[in-house]
Amino acid sequence: xxxxxxxxxxxxxxxxxxxxxxxxxxxxxxxxxxxxxxxxxxxxxxxxxxxxxxxxxxxxxxxxxxxxxxxxxxxxxxxxxxxxxxxxxxxxxxxxxxxxxxxxxxxxxxxxxxxxxxxxxxxxxxxxxxxxxxxxxxxxxxxxxxxxxxxxxxxxxxxxxxxxxxxxxxxxxxxxxxxxxxxxxxxxxxxxxxxxxxxxxxxxxxxxxxxxxxxxxxxxxxx
Amino acid sequence: xxxxxxxxxxxxxxxxxxxxxxxxxxxxxxxxxxxxxxxxxxxxxxxxxxxxxxxxxxxxxxxxxxxxxxxxxxxxxxxxxxxxxxxxxxxxxxxxxxxxxxxxxxxxxxxxxxxxxxxxxxxxxxxxxxxxxxxxxxxxxxxxxxxxxxxxxxxxxxxxxxxxxxxxxxxxxxxxxxxxxxxxxxxxxxxxxxxxxxxxxxxxxxxxxxxxxxxxxxxxxxx
DNA sequence: TGACTATGAATGAACG
DNA sequence: CGTTCATTCATAGTCA
Numbered sequence: 001x002x003x004x005x006x007x008x009x010x011x012x013x014x015x016x017x018x019x020x021x022x023x024x025x026x027x028x029x030x031x032x033x034x035x036x037x038x039x040x041x042x043x044x045x046x047x048x049x050x051x052x053x054x055x056x057x058x059x060x061x062x063x064x065x066x067x068x069x070x071x072x073x074x075x076x077x078x079x080x081x082x083x084x085x086x087x088x089x090x091x092x093x094x095x096x097x098x099x100x101x102x103x104x105x106x107x108x109x110x111x112x113x114x115x116x117x118x119x120x121x122x123x124x125x126x127x128x129x130x131x132x133x134x135x136x137x138x139x140x141x142x143x144x145x146x147x148x149x150x151x152x153x154x155x156x157x158x159x160x161x162x163x164x165x166x167x168x169x170x171x172x173x174x175x176x177x178x179x180x181x182x183x184x185x186x187x188x189x190x191x192x193x194x195x196x197x198x199x200x201x202x203x204x205x206x207x208x209x210x211x212x213x214x215x216x217x218x219x220x221x222x223x
Numbered sequence: 224x225x226x227x228x229x230x231x232x233x234x235x236x237x238x239x240x241x242x243x244x245x246x247x248x249x250x251x252x253x254x255x256x257x258x259x260x261x262x263x264x265x266x267x268x269x270x271x272x273x274x275x276x277x278x279x280x281x282x283x284x285x286x287x288x289x290x291x292x293x294x295x296x297x298x299x300x301x302x303x304x305x306x307x308x309x310x311x312x313x314x315x316x317x318x319x320x321x322x323x324x325x326x327x328x329x330x331x332x333x334x335x336x337x338x339x340x341x342x343x344x345x346x347x348x349x350x351x352x353x354x355x356x357x358x359x360x361x362x363x364x365x366x367x368x369x370x371x372x373x374x375x376x377x378x379x380x381x382x383x384x385x386x387x388x389x390x391x392x393x394x395x396x397x398x399x400x401x402x403x404x405x406x407x408x409x410x411x412x413x414x415x416x417x418x419x420x421x422x423x424x425x426x427x428x429x430x431x432x433x434x435x436x437x438x439x440x441x442x443x444x445x446x
Numbered sequence: 447t448g449a450c451t452a453t454g455a456a457t458g459a460a461c462g
Numbered sequence: 463c464g465t466t467c468a469t470t471c472a473t474a475g476t477c478a
Contacts, residue, residue: 363463
């Protein structure tokens with residue numbers, strides 16, 4: 001979208017100044033944009049809710065792998081950026097080397113080592129220090145886990161939650177995703193009765209509990 | 224329906240009038256309200272996406288292996304996953320707040336501050352002071368390591384675009400705004416930066432991979 | 447094609 | 463504080 005210069009830069013400037021102080025004045029365009037933005041969000045929420053409700057067999061189209069490259073499907077549709085995560089995959093050779101190093105002992109990679117290893121492996125393919133670091137981390141962690149599983153720990157079925165290795169781990173146990181089961185319209189947080197309003201830090205939920213309505217009513221959006 | 228007296232009728236009226244005319248002037252409260260709205264929608268969208276994903280995903284949540292820690296009472300409604308977490312996971316909102324503090328703050332956790340922050344975040348979900356403390360510790364440590372890792376290193380490979388992004392983390396930014404471009408276009412106050420991030424008081428998105436992007440990518444919303 | 451499995455990566459928590 | 467551990471998430475590859 002182009003800048004709406006024609007509507008006067010005065011307002012822009014005005015906003016900038018105000019912004020530094022208390023940011024109160026917005027140009028029509030700005031307000032307009034804001035509206036759109038919010039509407040977009042509400043639209044997304046709705047669609048998601050809808051999607052969720054119908055809950056049909058929608059498969060995530062994460063993209064098409066082209067070897068090591070990644071081609072985002074959206075970009076084709078929207079002509080938009082690619083943000084999907086592409087993860088490193090060690091070549092057999094790299095893996096071999098890593099294994100060797102791992103075996104040699106020194107369960108401690110050491111940052112300096114990492115660098116060396118990384119640059120060495122780089123000759124056999126793309127790799128970064130982080131990759132190496134992660135690899136060792138995972139390697140050790142998993143071999144350890146496997147070990148402990150294969151040994152006598154195969155018991156502990158009585159949910160040894162606290163007894164195991166918890167020194168002072170926080171109990172936590174939130175996961176309010178569960179509260180979304182109904183979709184947006186019943187967005188209750190932690191069983192609280194205030195729902196979305198609380199989430200949004202609203203004290204007075206007078207104008208309705210639904211953010212969408214709230215929004216429309218308060219700011220006359222969509223109007 | 225009650226009026227928001229606590230916010231000052233002056234400003235409210237002012238807005239109404241303005242709204243009728245050209246809707247330009249907004250009070251701090253109103254702006255604040257907008258921020259919250261957007262944040263709320265962000266959160267909702269993300270959570271819905273999450274929910275949807277977890278339900279449509281092939282994961283088969285083989286029962287509850289964590290036993291007593293978490294027992295969801297409402298899951299009966301939908302029979303979706305029950306994911307007990309042993310460790311704290313910040314909600315989008317909490318994360319948002321934390322990020323803000325991290326950015327603008329002196330970067331100094333400070334015992335007293337921690338307490339305050341914790342109690343504030345507690346309003347958005349389960350959290351403890353330790354969580355906050357740890358978060359800051361990790362945040363700093365990792366952002367630091369990010370530098371030291373991404374420097375030097377003979378990782379001179381041509382690195383096929385995507386993988387180069389950042390060596391390790393944070394692709395984000397206000398990227399997700401772009402995803403709404405279809406109907407919204409960029410939300411710019413000044414034509415340059417300070418998009419929605421500013422509105423939301425968010426200088427830098429921090430999560431390793433942002434849910435909003437993911438959201439749009441996965442569901443092709445607003446298409 | 448949908449589910450499973452192996453594993454790279456992210457991150458809260460703990461340690462020295 | 464910097465480093466390491468432990469747990470969990472996401473994805474690539476594969477099998478039925």
